[in-house]
Amino acid sequence: MTLFDFGVFPTQTFHLLAATEGTMWHSLADILILLATAIVLGTLAEQLRQSAILGYIAAGTLVGPNLLGWVADRQSIFDLAELGVALLLFAIGLEFSLPRLKRLGRIPLVAGILQIILTLLGGLSVSLLLSFSFPEALAIGAMIALSSTACVVRMLNDRAELDAPHGRTALGILLVQDMAVIPLMLIITALVGKGSAGEIAIQLSISFLLAVVFVAVFYGLFNFILPRLLELSSLRRNRDFPILLAMVMAAGSAWAAHRLGLSPALGAFVAGVLLAISPFATQIRADVQPLKTVLVTLFFSAVGMFGDLNWAVQHLGLVLAVVAAIITGKLLITFGAAWFCGQPWQFALGTGLCLAQVGEFSFVLATVARGTADAPGILSETTFRLIISSTIATLLLTPYLIQLAPVAANLLRQLWDRQPAENESRSPHVDVTDLESSRETNDDLVLILGFGPAGQRVAGELLQVGLKKIVVVDLNHENLRMAEQYGLRSQLGDATQIEVLEHAGLYRSRLVIMTLPSPTVCRQIIYLVRQMSPATTLYVRCRYHLHHWQLLAAGADVIVDEEEHVGECLAKHILDSPLLLQQLLKSNQKPEAGQSPDQT
Known part of the structure; x- marks a missing residue:
């Protein structure tokens, strides 16, 4: 017998108390499971002296729908976690004022364009040689062309290498890739049958105009309106108001970019750069840090949920071959593009190692190219699983590749030093220790x-x-x-x-x-x-x-x-x-x- 049997606590009362029962609580349970598992596996990875990102991705794979099945709704969680990438880029943008962004120079811009074009053509050519159809091969090339902004920026930031020569070039190329997401998405959409070449051209023109409007509006907002708001005495007295304002600016810039058809991460980065010239930049970055940490962790866990470990084990040889081809090909292409644009080969090698993976936006492109059960796309189920498994594998290898950059550059320099002296005129000697950190050394x-x-x-x-x-x-x-x-x-x-x-x-x-x-x-x-x-x-x-x-x-x-x-x-x-x-x-x-x- 219980108290309910005696009518002490009527059942109707608890139905009333449970009036807020809904999908939100199920989603919250999924998020809590993901974060709790990420804490455990992330801590284990750190104990083994590995990147916590490896633990986060492994957590998503473990509890995802393809293994334990504790969390099944991966798409809605991935959509929420995309905000984490936007907040990460917003915080990084706060470090890059317009003068500092200009100092990146032309190398990242030109190298980024070359890297995207050459990687896309390379993926297209290899896929055609393997008897893929042209639309499917083009989709594969587009997905491989992108690298992981979230993973690379997070690792470089943790290692204090974001302002190192190879870090600056890698960041610049990643920003170019983020800009390329829009045309690549439009191309894949057209291949699936939802648009024509003329419509793509019109959409690109509209996106460019909207990007100009976005920059102009946020420049005026951050330089004329925001300083007056932050100097109000009420905002100075109550610390809650500046924190709320910081979150509105960070999430609002990503939302505004998304509504204009632009990349939310790129829009958040631009907003951060425009805000970086204000004296409030450091405090705003500190205020968004807690939510950014939670959502970025959730993002890497959501990426892991796309993995199918059983399928990857059954096709292990094929997955390893594709992973090796992607890492080798992107490393050589990025290295060649950066070196061709004038970056010293030591730093070009570091840039290539940083970007030798497939990025998070490739999941979005793969989902669009795959289509739905009612309207199949241009990507077969086997190809989709292969791309997803290979992408996750390259992301798992990324921390090791970034750590390898200084060692590999040292080895290459030793080999280079054995060449005839006339080769030195083409690539001047640069101390590779600059790869490890660009921070000031004085401690006074x-x-x-x-x-x-x-x-x-x-x-x-x-x-x-x-x-x-x-x-x-x-x-x-x-x-x-x-x-x-x-x-x-x-x-x-x-x-x-x-x-x-x-x-x-x-x-x-x-x-x-x-x-x-x-x-x-x-x-x-x-x-x-x-x-x-x-x-x-x-x-x-x-x-x-x-x-x-x-x-x-x-x-x-x-x-x-x-x-x-x-x-x-x-x-x-x-x-x-x-x-x-x-x-x-x-x-x-x-x-x-x-x-x-x-x-x-």
């Missing part, structure tokens, strides 16, 4: 977190003794303007967020000075600094003596206790006043009642 940076009166006094004293490599981090616009008057680099941001500290240069700093009044905020920052840069020295302001030992236990090296300091200063001022001190001493030497002056 001083970070001042908080630039109120205390921070300004500290900066003034440091400037007087010749310390000029100072970066100020503050959320108050007026304080940042004051820092600029001091001639210091300043950054708008919340120092309790890792992204803000990284961008400010924590890894290159020798000293961090915290003048913030809140002990809770100071403890959070101390934990972050100790986690990210243990060797950095921490000087921390302590407003009340009560919190002195808490900050010391958190990891601060030097505590400036305001109450102790005030006491010391007051005592010093008293001791430095001879007249007052003499009067006090005389008053203390007066005889007590019942004593004679001689006894005193």
